[in-house]
Amino acid sequence: MMNIMECKNIQLIKNNQTILHDISFSIEAGDSIGIIGPSGSGKSSLFRLLNLLISPTQGEILYKNRNIRDYAPMELRRSVSYILQKTYLFGTTVQENLLYPYQLLNQKPDFHVIRNYLDKANLSINTLEKKNTALSGGEQQRIALIRSLLIKPEIILLDEVTAALDEENTLLIEKLVTDEQEAHHLTLLFVTHNTSQAKRLAKKILYLDAGAIDFWGTAADYFSLKGERDE
Template sequence: MAYLEFDHVSFVDGPIKVLHDISLTIDKGEFISIVGPSGSGKSTFLKLCSDLISHTEGTIMFDGKKIEDYEPCEYRGRVGYCFQEAYLFGETVEDNIKFPYIIKNKDIDMERVTKLFDLFHMSLEYLHKKNTALSGGEKQRICLIRSLLFEPEVLLVDEVTSALDQENTLLVESVLEHLHKQHGMTILMVTHNEEQSRRHVNRRITIESGHVAKWEEF
């Protein structure tokens, strides 16, 4: 059974049909890159996967159930999303780490926090840093850590390395590969980087003018 399935899904934004009649299936544990020209509908596709926006036509199923039938908190606990622009809450890194626990009314799991900081080559001293003192690469790593605190089954990443230098890009890629291979996490990654779109992934989707133009296997 497909883990994530789009059945004749379209999305209309005002007078514009952004996605047209998308039908595809994604299996559990896949690592898929999503490519295509700017404005082709890649980010919209990810937002539909995350239920941040609602599809206009068709059906989206996750783990055998329509996504609109999930409680929002349950669904977003299972499907994590990391945006292209690193947005941080509050004033400090610690504010960002505490926030997901606060909204779930849970105590901070410092063992989990420590493991994630280690994974991204960051010390816990970062917790006390001001958001404004962080570099772009550091902000993006904190956003990824925040998305992974409750270990989602699916991680959606939208151009998260586009503004990073080579060192930070390779670090983020290595973490994604680790999550996929060692934890079986399903990952969907939007990228404009041709080489990145082939590394580590098992399939690649090309979206053009709101249509799935091509599927490739690696």
């Protein structure tokens, strides 16, 4: 497999505090990487770097062998989608959110594709007419994920998106992402504190501790070395 993204000796310093130190790893296209470690270890900061929301103090991040600073931010974020635990739905209705990707891509809306995603997320087509404020937390998270998938990203960054959800909604979101991986060779990076989720989804584990890499390798090797634990 080819590397779709690569971090080379990344350092991030903020307010004279080192947030990330000497972070180097490569992401293969189609991979599924669990980012784990104690709170405050730099996991979300790493995602913000990969999405060009902030820039490293030192080192470089390559996307398709080009420094991500060479991309226009919106261009990069269409390919590298970042979804936070706290969902943000804009406008008033669900339909406004799910038509937005087509407006962004200057395409005619494909309601067959939208319906297919809604079905996979266990949501009816009537959900389009609902107001954002009428949705549960789980429904909002699924709509935010569908909105991102409609833009057809190559990499998706999920930052504890299921942490506040019940098991049913968690499994729905996981299945939506894994189905997309199989269908479109989507590359997945996800932050989680849930060991069971990491075991279900991750092929590789990146463990951060105090802003440095403590483990980088296969999920099988990680769980063999570390055993059962929730971070």
